[in-house]
Amino acid sequence: MDWKNAYIIDLKSSDVNGKVFHLHENDSFFEYLQTDIEHGELDTTITVEGTGRLFNLNIHTEGTVHVPCDRCLADMELRIDTTDDLVVKFGTEYMDEGDYVVVPEEEGTIDIAPLIYEFVALSMPIKRVHQPGECDPAMMEILNQHLADRSNLEDDFETTDEEDVEEQETE
């Protein structure tokens, strides 16, 4: 069976109330969702509560992911441990409103994979950098050289006092 099928929760099934799902995410999960996570091993437990047209999904995900460090670009391990509640309502068409999701009542199913990733992404720090001193020294040397070259170039063009611009986040 395709691993993606395990992420489709049938909210119309008669035994869904109180049902617990155990899922495992690895590299194919992050690749499929086109994330910037290069490697990862996560375990997700989902507890569904509710009947009729309104459900609460308690989603707990923990494990580790690997992302590039914002400073040296080398691989960096991040610990993930996040617990979130997601309200799911039946409606006419699919809508993701952040704190709740509407799924078409005719289908009655929800693909939980992108929502798990959303919660994982939200739990990660905005600035992802190694602890002081743990950046890749070879990469730092190349980057510092690059920055030095660039500021020399800028000096040639007599740029005004804009050194702080480089420090700002442009995400």
Ligand SMILES: [Zn+2]
């Ligand atoms: Zn680093």
